Amino acid sequence: MQTHLRGRDFIGDLDFSKDEVETVLDVAFDLKRKRALGEPHAYLRDKALAMLFFFTSTRTRGSFEAGMAQLGGHAAFIDSQTTQIAHGDTAKEIGEIFGRYFDGIAIRQCDWQFGNQYINDVARASRIPVLNMQCDIYHPFQCLADLMTIIENKGRDLRRKRVVVSWAYAVSYSKPISVPQSLILQLTRFGCDVVLAHPPEFKLMPEIMDQARDNARRYHVGFDVTDDMDAAFKGADVVYPKSWGPLLTTTTNDEGRTAIEKYHSWITDQRRMSRARADCIYMHCLPADRNLEVTDEVVDGPQSVVYDEAENRLHVQKAVMALTMA
Numbered sequence: 001m002q003t004h005l006r007g008r009d010f011i012g013d014l015d016f017s018k019d020e021v022e023t024v025l026d027v028a029f030d031l032k033r034k035r036a037l038g039e040p041h042a043y044l045r046d047k048a049l050a051m052l053f054f055f056t057s058t059r060t061r062g063s064f065e066a067g068m069a070q071l072g073g074h075a076a077f078i079d080s081q082t083t084q085i086a087h088g089d090t091a092k093e094i095g096e097i098f099g100r101y102f103d104g105i106a107i108r109q110c111d112w113q114f115g116n117q118y119i120n121d122v123a124r125a126s127r128i129p130v131l132n133m134q135c136d137i138y139h140p141f142q143c144l145a146d147l148m149t150i151i152e153n154k155g156r157d158l159r160r161k162r163v164v165v166s167w168a169y170a171v172s173y174s175k176p177i178s179v180p181q182s183l184i185l186q187l188t189r190f191g192c193d194v195v196l197a198h199p200p201e202f203k204l205m206p207e208i209m210d211q212a213r214d215n216a217r218r219y220h221v222g223f224d225v226t227d228d229m230d231a232a233f234k235g236a237d238v239v240y241p242k243s244w245g246p247l248l249t250t251t252t253n254d255e256g257r258t259a260i261e262k263y264h265s266w267i268t269d270q271r272r273m274s275r276a277r278a279d280c281i282y283m284h285c286l287p288a289d290r291n292l293e294v295t296d297e298v299v300d301g302p303q304s305v306v307y308d309e310a311e312n313r314l315h316v317q318k319a320v321m322a323l324t325m326a
């Protein structure tokens with residue numbers, strides 16, 4: 001069991017080795033049990049977490065804030081717009097100064113080709129752990145919660161489980177590509193046969209694809225890519241269809257809109273779910289564009305695990321905070 005996590009950053013999914021992620025999951029399951037039993041677990045008494053948001057959030061903010069309170073500490077919600085960042089505070093200054101006030105800095109900065117760089121710049125200047133609450137490249141805590149949820153439903157041995165990470169149609173906004181990228185990076189280390197489905201305009205970053213292929217070779221799992229959503233769903237144990245923007249193809253709104261509008265049919269409905277295994281679970285990180293990405297019938301149906309998935313954000317985040325910030 002690898003436990004050497006104190007003081008470490010968690011910015012990319014592969015920052016923690018597979019063995020270290022196993023440790024995080026063990027602790028997360030223990031914390032979930034403790035919370036269910038009402039057992040105190042104040043591992044971070046008197047510690048404080050800065051939560052710096054450049055982007056809106058429901059689950060991430062709520063779960064980090066509640067998690068810190070349950071660990072006996074405090075989380076400070078800091079909206080970037082009410083800081084002096086717009087008036088010149090640099091990433092270095094945030095890292096240096098918050099590093100002296102707090103015991104951890106969590107950041108959500110999803111701007112394309114900027115967010116990950118910003119979080120790493122803060123981390124370089126900080127003397128305390130920096131945690132990625134989602135950037136333009138990764139959403140590592142979401143992926144840990146997803147992995148925990150898959151294990152709860154399919155068991156700890158995920159070999160030969162077909163997990164489909166699929167693009168889906170949505171109109172609300174051009175969503176980051178961080179969730180599918182984190183999923184293909186992490187799940188290929190945990191035995192799953194991963195299938196990535198998307199229309200041609202919705203490719204992921206080539207370097208992330210290369211890392212996922214390397215993982216697949218190393219861990220002897222499948223990693224296939226298709227542009228056929230129906231074919232991807234056939235025989236699936238887990239489906240995770242969600243929207244993301246065509247960021248590798250275009251960053252202009254009009255061209256992006258045109259690309260998205262070609263693929264109305266990429267919805268998860270009962271017909272598509274019936275192509276998967278009868279015990280297949282439906283996953284989504286939320287928020288979802290209801291009746292565009294997924295029908296109400298599926299997201300509210302018996303195969304959906306979206307609320308367990310959202311809950312598990314709390315447990316994995318508490319595990320990482322307790323292991324890195326103690």
Ligand code: CP
Nearest residue numbers: 057058059060285286
């Ligand atoms: N899934 C997720 O990160 O949700 P929020 O954007 O609401 O934090």
